[in-house]
Amino acid sequence: MDFTMSEEQQAIAEMARGLFGDHSHDEALQRFDASGEPWLVPLWEACIETGLHSLLIPDAQGGSGLGMTELMLVLQAQGESLGPVPLWRHQLAATLLATFGDSAEAPLVEAAAAGHRLLTLGSIDAVVAQRPCLLAQPHPDGWTLAGTLAAVPYAEQAALVIVPLALPDGMRLAWLDPASAGVTRRGGVMAQGEPVCDLGCDGVVIGHSQLLPEPALTWLRPRAVAALAALQLGVSEAQLRHTVTYVTERCQFDQPIGSFQAVQMSMADARIDLETLRSTLWQLCYRLDAGLACEAEAASVAWLACEAGHRIGHRAQHVHGGIGVDITYPIHRYLYWSRVLGSELGGGSAVLDALGQWLAEHDTLGWKYDLEEHAAS
Structure with missing residues (x-):
């Protein structure tokens, strides 16, 4: 490749x-x-x-x-x-x-x-897990929405939010004006400082044109995974780089702790996690840009992003010792970001369950079964 x-x-x-x-x-x-x-x-x-x-x-x-x-x-x-x-x-x-x-x-x-104008997406974890948050019922002018969309980023600043709906015939996406009649907003802040807002819908009516066609969900899901995984890759790479610098400078027993075998092995494992995420993410983006199917590949990347974020963050905090919990030292920011990104992806266990379900229904999984070089071999 x-x-x-x-x-x-x-x-x-x-x-x-x-x-x-x-x-x-x-x-x-x-x-x-x-x-x-x-x-x-x-x-x-x-x-x-x-x-x-x-x-x-x-x-x-x-x-x-x-x-x-x-x-x-x-x-x-x-x-x-x-x-x-x-x-x-x-x-x-x-x-x-x-x-x-x-x-x-x-x-x-x-x-x-x-x-x-600012636009935003609501409940990406629900989109990835194919779990709609709002119930939609037919209305003479379109659809009536009921339910709560939790922790929508930038909902108070956005002119429009893309939301997942449960329709009688399945899950669909629609766009919603967060200032619409019947929408209640309760603001908050995520762990990494991102503003969010719970959107409660009680008798909110959207027009027929606000409901997007079925392929919109298939289009959004892998791209949202790729975007979150790219952020996770950047967060984890910088977190690992800061940690390597720290262990080469922090001394114990008159030796840099980076010279200890256990620390070296921990950093090596973190690097493997990072490079695994990088290579699979790049291939996912290639498939998206080439118009190739990528449902299982996106699930694989989502799981690797959750796992890499968790394991690299855990190792970074561990080798930093007590200074890792000092919020005047910047390493804590990376941990907050990696945890929030993993949560938005749905969490490693939920993503792995979805991937297992896909494997139960398909007899092949690979990154190149449908590419020319595989056919040629």
């Missing part, structure tokens, strides 16, 4: 690393924590100015029209710097509307591509 990136992809990755590194360093994050702002404003403005907020949005609606590989590279850079901006949900929601929505939503997608 050739993982060489094109010159354009390398340029995007370098620009993203530079931009996030300049705006999302430890001092900036400390100021952000005390600011009460929903995101790091200078960083979000820089993302809009450089077009990183609209890479995936089709060029016909004002975006760049690039693929998941390019977005993955940017999200990896975001994860490395822990940049608190609504980057991936915004453009996945906008691209979903551009691809499957009614022409009436085109102005909203264009406003999102221009950075004038």
Whole structure:
């Protein structure tokens, strides 16, 4: 497998690393924590100015029209710097509307591509697990919604939320204005500082055009997994890098603790977890951009992202000892991010159950059964 990136992809990755590194360093994050702002404003403005907020949005609606590989590279850079901006949900929601929505939503997608409106996704863990959160019943004007959508990121700031619904004939996606009549909002903050809001729906009516066609769910699920896994890759890589630096400087018995065999083996295991996630994530993005089926591959990546985030975070905290629980030291931020990302993916056990169910119904699983090189062999 050739993982060489094109010159354009390398340029995007370098620009993203530079931009996030300049705006999302430890001092900036400390100021952000005390600011009460929903995101790091200078960083979000820089993302809009450089077009990183609209890479995936089709060029016909004002975006760049690039693929998941390019977005993955940017999200990896975001994860490395822990940049608190609504980057991936915004453009996945906008691209979903551009691809499957009614022409009436085109102005909203264009406003999102221009950075004038924020769009978001609700309950991605439910989307990944195919577990709808809101019950939809037929209404003369469309559908009536009931239930609660928990911890929707940026719901108080967004003009539109993509939500999973339970219809009589199965699960579907729809878009919802969080300011609609009948929607109640209760705000909160996730462990890593991301603003969230519980959306309660009681007699909320949405129009027929707000219900997206069935393929929208199949389109969103693997892309949401790839986005979260790319963030997890960046978070875990930076967390491991900080930890390696620490163990080479921290001394015990007049020796750097990184020279102890147990610490070396722990760091080596963490590196294996990291590289396993990287290679499978890149292949998933390749399949998405190539239009290949990837249901089982996405489930595999989701599980590896949950496991890598948990194991690397656990090892990093362990070798840091007491300083790992000091919130004036930055390593705790990475643990918070990795735990939240794993939760959004549904958790390792739930993802593994879903993958096991897929295996029970299919007799092949691999990354290249349907690729030309496998057929040629």
